[in-house]
Amino acid sequence: MNSFEHIRALLPSEARAAIRSGAYTRHTAGLAAGYLQANLVVLREVHALDFARFCQRNPKPCPVVGMTDAGSPQFRTLGRDVDLCRDVPSYNIYENGRITATVPDISSYWKEDHVGFALGCSFTFETALIAAGIPVRHIDADTTVPMYRTSIELTPAGPFGGTMVVSMRPIPRDRVAEAIAISSKFPLAHGAPVHTGSPGEIGIRDLAAPDWGDSVDIKPDEVPCFWACGVTPQAALLSANLPLVITHTPGHMLITDVPETAEIPVIQPNQKNAETFQPLSRGD
């Protein structure tokens, strides 16, 4: 197998090591299969409580799976040695609401009053859809999922607010109910769709012109299904116009040691070998 096939089969700690060393710099879809991946947000502690409130009030687009202590770049509950400054393949630096750099390491940006948030991502339910034999178009096409701004208002907190961003996947009409049931089992990965069917009802004018990602074909027997999207907090952060915010580059996620089937996204920090530790599973 080639080097990219090799890295897909790695354990989370091995994938993070490859990313940290600079050996792997691409998107993380499919890496360390079976383990939770997360969106990353870094901001100053003075804004962290409002951001925590914003996420609590908008749990569909912003499911929090980790919060660091101020000044600590380690997500101690997400695994052994998960360093948010070095373990994401690519980061976006935003200053005063504008992207000013895309970098492979944020150690030089990290400050003592910074707090990191990890938010669940759609890779988890996509894996479950594929496992059930439901096709996921953008994965089959090897493109980035199409994402759209909507008219769905978020519940504001402090400087954070705006409208929801959604991702769209065309699902065969006779499998929509199943796709909803499957994704609803993953509330920490956006859960069930926020809308199915007519895009106009949520303020999307043209499915062929996504605001982020690549458009996909929708076949006659398919229904466009819209899930709350982890780009939502990035849009909310931009509109808050903070001096400095750091996020992952879309598609380039933080890989954790938490199994995707875990009931809660927490590994005890004193666990000697996080990778062999099984958190409580659903139905245990």
Add this chain to the structure above:
Amino acid sequence: MNSFEHIRALLPSEARAAIRSGAYTRHTAGLAAGYLQANLVVLREVHALDFARFCQRNPKPCPVVGMTDAGSPQFRTLGRDVDLCRDVPSYNIYENGRITATVPDISSYWKEDHVGFALGCSFTFETALIAAGIPVRHIDADTTVPMYRTSIELTPAGPFGGTMVVSMRPIPRDRVAEAIAISSKFPLAHGAPVHTGSPGEIGIRDLAAPDWGDSVDIKPDEVPCFWACGVTPQAALLSANLPLVITHTPGHMLITDVPETAEIPVIQPNQKNAETFQPLSRGD
């Protein structure tokens, strides 16, 4: 019907009005059936981020369903006119880690830098167990559920830490799997049990001597099942030894407008009539 039977059938806003007026002062089990009830924690904003971290890291005992803005006693995402200062039948005032008063209204204690947290409670899954025909002993006996300190270590955050408090319900051996499956559907109400069977394995020495609540009989064909308990954050708050913390009095919960079957515990603040609004349900 008598006045207590009458109040059980009220809508959430009607039950809160009865509590706010002082007409109803007892525990809230069974009130406003079908709607989410919540544990209450009030503390100073300077401690709120650490408490939010503590809850995120320990989501089984501390499932956050609401956070107020600083100085606002309204849980705007939990319904129309939900006033945490007046809508709980009884509050405990803790000063420097000791309970100093139990009061029916905290308006005089409320400060501009106070933040309220609402945490999901076990009433939700108990309703579901009863609906499935699984007996809940302390409800049949009209006593308070037995609660125990355990040796299960919590993941600390700032001044908050310690060990988990659990509640115990004896379940017929042939229905334990079903009870687990039912409660696991309610992650915002403590989810699946953290332990079933031997109490010694989680540091409980004597089931007949609970640390809170009343002991219950366990029949020969029953298995003691232990759920993470909303008293856990109260114990963690006490050990943090803060100058002032306010909680509900155990059993005397905050009644919200959120249906128990809602996928997320959020009602849009601009919703004109929260009670008739149906948030996204599981599988919608």
